[in-house]
Each structure stands twice: as structure tokens, then as C-alpha cells.
Amino acid sequence: MIIIETKNYLYTYSWEPNEASLCALERRILFGEDSESSILESSIEIDPSRSPFIRERLEIICEAGEFVELLNHIHQLEAVDGFKVVFVQNPDAEKVGFKKLRKIEKEVGLHLKGEAELVEPHIWYGIIQAHDRWVFGKYVRNEAVWLHHVKKPHSYSTALSTRVARAVVNIAAPETSGVKMIDPCCGIGTVLVEALSMGIDIVGSDRNPLILDGVRENIAHFGLEGDVSLRDINDITGSYDVAVIDLPYNLCSVISDDEQLEMLRSARRFADKVVIVTLEDVDANVTKAGFDIIDRCEVSKGRFVRQILVCA
Incomplete structure (x- = not known):
């Protein structure tokens, strides 16, 4: 099982064409990285709501090359009550359809120990397929x-x-x-x-x-x-x-x-x-x-x- 001991964060980005240069400059200043990808992984923790370009952040808990393998890892995590799971779209990949993403969310939820809370969750989890692997972690979205x-x-x-x-x-x-x-x-x-x-x-x-x-x-x-x-x-x-x-x-x-x-x-x-x-x-x-x-x-x-x- 791959448990991330040093905190790493995965960010998803979006920007308008006229703001591409501005987004890139902000990214260089905040993270010290220059990339055209809509996904950024870093050990630096930034509140997504600070940036007009960051959509979501995952604090990575575990990852795996295959979805089934990731489910096994998730099942080994300690129980937490009051959670909700959201599927995070990969901006650099083809959009996943509603039925498929709901199925993925349900499967992840069933493998998590503890009680889910869909209306007023205490903790949000996210799952995304990015860079040829599946990633699961604590989820924070941008409040704009x-x-x-x-x-x-x-x-x-x-x-x-x-x-x-x-x-x-x-x-x-x-x-x-x-x-x-x-x-x-x-x-x-x-x-x-x-x-x-x-x-x-x-x-x-x-x-x-x-x-x-x-x-x-x-x-x-x-x-x-x-x-x-x-x-x-x-x-x-x-x-x-x-x-x-x-x-x-x-x-x-x-x-x-x-x-x-x-x-x-x-x-x-x-x-x-x-x-x-x-x-x-x-x-x-x-x-x-x-x-x-x-x-x-x-x-x-x-x-x-x-x-x-x-x-x-």
C-alpha cells in the first residue's frame, strides 16, 4: 500500500485564454513551477480559494496504478464518520460521464470504513485519475x-x-x-x-x-x-x-x-x-x-x- 508520509498536494487548474500568461506567472510565484498542464503536484500547501485559477486541491493519502488496487488501499484506512466522496475531473483528459463518475464515487465510499454523510459532510474526499495513476485524498474546492x-x-x-x-x-x-x-x-x-x-x-x-x-x-x-x-x-x-x-x-x-x-x-x-x-x-x-x-x-x-x- 502506498501511503504518502510527506504531504503532497494535487491541484487542478482552469483559465481563460486571455489569462494564460497571468495564470502561468501566478503558478511560478506560488509553486516555483512553470507548466502548461492543468494539473500540478507539489509539497506546497495553498488554499485553493486564494487563486482564481485553482479549481480543487487533493491532499494525497494514497495512490495506485489501477483503480482496483487503489480500492484495496482505501479499505485499509482508518474509519472516519461523516465523509463524502467526489470524483475530480482531470482537465487534461476526456471528461468522465455522470453515470461512470457516480459509480466510482459509490465504490470508493463502500470501501471506506465509517459512515458516509451526503448532505452535511464533515470531511470531503476526492479521487482522480491523473498522470497514469489513481489518486485518493482529502478534497478542498475553490470557493471563488x-x-x-x-x-x-x-x-x-x-x-x-x-x-x-x-x-x-x-x-x-x-x-x-x-x-x-x-x-x-x-x-x-x-x-x-x-x-x-x-x-x-x-x-x-x-x-x-x-x-x-x-x-x-x-x-x-x-x-x-x-x-x-x-x-x-x-x-x-x-x-x-x-x-x-x-x-x-x-x-x-x-x-x-x-x-x-x-x-x-x-x-x-x-x-x-x-x-x-x-x-x-x-x-x-x-x-x-x-x-x-x-x-x-x-x-x-x-x-x-x-x-x-x-x-x-
């Missing part, structure tokens, strides 16, 4: 938290989508605890809401006094608490582990190349790492400001193509 954040009291048409904002936060802070983050051009607060919902220590500021009440209302609408102040990026003091700067916040008040460089130099002063979101080519100014671009991607929204630069 960012979808709830779409319906906020105030929004801008040019603001980042909640999906992109959530991925940007993951790229900025792969480790959520002990990180001090700032969004110095917070706009209507899309990045702030996503970061705060992950429990990240983040503050926001903007130089536009007309939007701050809306930002605070957006944060409070989701039961979150965060510090938002009226400040120009060039006036920020203190030190932060990472900053997220969405340069297009100035779409309605165009800034010069020199002003953009001044903003980036200010960011260099107060942040060790910066994730820049931009509609323009800012590579030259990023270098002049003293940053190195260590990774990047593109993501489109309608006619807009945003670049996301990871700088340190």
Missing part, C-alpha cells in the same frame, strides 16, 4: 471568493477585475503571513479588498480625495477592515515588503514620463519588491528607478492589454 467582490458599492470600468486583482496579490505576496504590503495608488480599492480578504497586512492610499469614501465603503461592504489615507505616492514614508502599483489609475489625468519615473523612484525608496500593472511600456523607467524586472506577464481586458511586472 473574488466573485462575491464583483458586487461592490463603487467601481470603475477601467479598474482591474477582481480575478486579475486576486492573482496580482498572490504574485506580490506568495506568503500571506508576516508580509507588510502597500497599494499607494489604490483607486477604488480592488486590490485592497482581495488582499484583506486573504488576511494580508496591507494599507492603501491615493492622491484623489474624491474616491476615498468609496474605497472605505467597498472594504466595509465585505466585512473587512483596512487603513486608507489621502497621500501622493511621492509622500509615502516608512518601509514595506512589497507594493502593488496600478499605473493606469491616471488614465483620466495623463502623467508625463518624468512624473512616472518619479513615482517609480519613490516606490524604490519605500518597498523592497514592487508589482507594477501598466498599459504602457515602462521598462526603461523601471530600470532608471533602480529595479530589476525578475518576471512578467500580460493579461487582456477588452481592448486593453495590461503588463504585470515583478520588480525587485
Whole structure:
């Protein structure tokens, strides 16, 4: 029987074509792996709900080359009451039909010791056929938290989508605890809401006094608490582990190349790492400001193509 002693996790992924580059960057940052597969296996534990691209996670308990062999392994596990079994579709393989997957779930359930609970289970188990073997483990699905954040009291048409904002936060802070983050051009607060919902220590500021009440209302609408102040990026003091700067916040008040460089130099002063979101080519100014671009991607929204630069 193959029992996994060191915890390993199997993640399933999905993404839209326009987000493929963003998904790949988030995956590299979170897991240190670059792959086009929709399945990722890692010893790193990530809450699936953190990412807009992770669908499900299995904490692997046992595995086998054949389904019958796996059933024998499952039957040897200790009894647990209140479980439910779900079949996990392999995104890289042909979809398994409803009748077949229900049969698989039933067979697994019958081999598990303990009482099943289909209505309000205490523990979820998942089973998947992936990479030429069958895998069984504890199952967690993505709760799509960012979808709830779409319906906020105030929004801008040019603001980042909640999906992109959530991925940007993951790229900025792969480790959520002990990180001090700032969004110095917070706009209507899309990045702030996503970061705060992950429990990240983040503050926001903007130089536009007309939007701050809306930002605070957006944060409070989701039961979150965060510090938002009226400040120009060039006036920020203190030190932060990472900053997220969405340069297009100035779409309605165009800034010069020199002003953009001044903003980036200010960011260099107060942040060790910066994730820049931009509609323009800012590579030259990023270098002049003293940053190195260590990774990047593109993501489109309608006619807009945003670049996301990871700088340190």
C-alpha cells in the first residue's frame, strides 16, 4: 500500500485564454513551477480559494496504478464518520460521464470504513485519475471568493477585475503571513479588498480625495477592515515588503514620463519588491528607478492589454 508520509498536494487548474500568461506567472510565484498542464503536484500547501485559477486541491493519502488496487488501499484506512466522496475531473483528459463518475464515487465510499454523510459532510474526499495513476485524498474546492467582490458599492470600468486583482496579490505576496504590503495608488480599492480578504497586512492610499469614501465603503461592504489615507505616492514614508502599483489609475489625468519615473523612484525608496500593472511600456523607467524586472506577464481586458511586472 502506498501511503504518502510527506504531504503532497494535487491541484487542478482552469483559465481563460486571455489569462494564460497571468495564470502561468501566478503558478511560478506560488509553486516555483512553470507548466502548461492543468494539473500540478507539489509539497506546497495553498488554499485553493486564494487563486482564481485553482479549481480543487487533493491532499494525497494514497495512490495506485489501477483503480482496483487503489480500492484495496482505501479499505485499509482508518474509519472516519461523516465523509463524502467526489470524483475530480482531470482537465487534461476526456471528461468522465455522470453515470461512470457516480459509480466510482459509490465504490470508493463502500470501501471506506465509517459512515458516509451526503448532505452535511464533515470531511470531503476526492479521487482522480491523473498522470497514469489513481489518486485518493482529502478534497478542498475553490470557493471563488473574488466573485462575491464583483458586487461592490463603487467601481470603475477601467479598474482591474477582481480575478486579475486576486492573482496580482498572490504574485506580490506568495506568503500571506508576516508580509507588510502597500497599494499607494489604490483607486477604488480592488486590490485592497482581495488582499484583506486573504488576511494580508496591507494599507492603501491615493492622491484623489474624491474616491476615498468609496474605497472605505467597498472594504466595509465585505466585512473587512483596512487603513486608507489621502497621500501622493511621492509622500509615502516608512518601509514595506512589497507594493502593488496600478499605473493606469491616471488614465483620466495623463502623467508625463518624468512624473512616472518619479513615482517609480519613490516606490524604490519605500518597498523592497514592487508589482507594477501598466498599459504602457515602462521598462526603461523601471530600470532608471533602480529595479530589476525578475518576471512578467500580460493579461487582456477588452481592448486593453495590461503588463504585470515583478520588480525587485
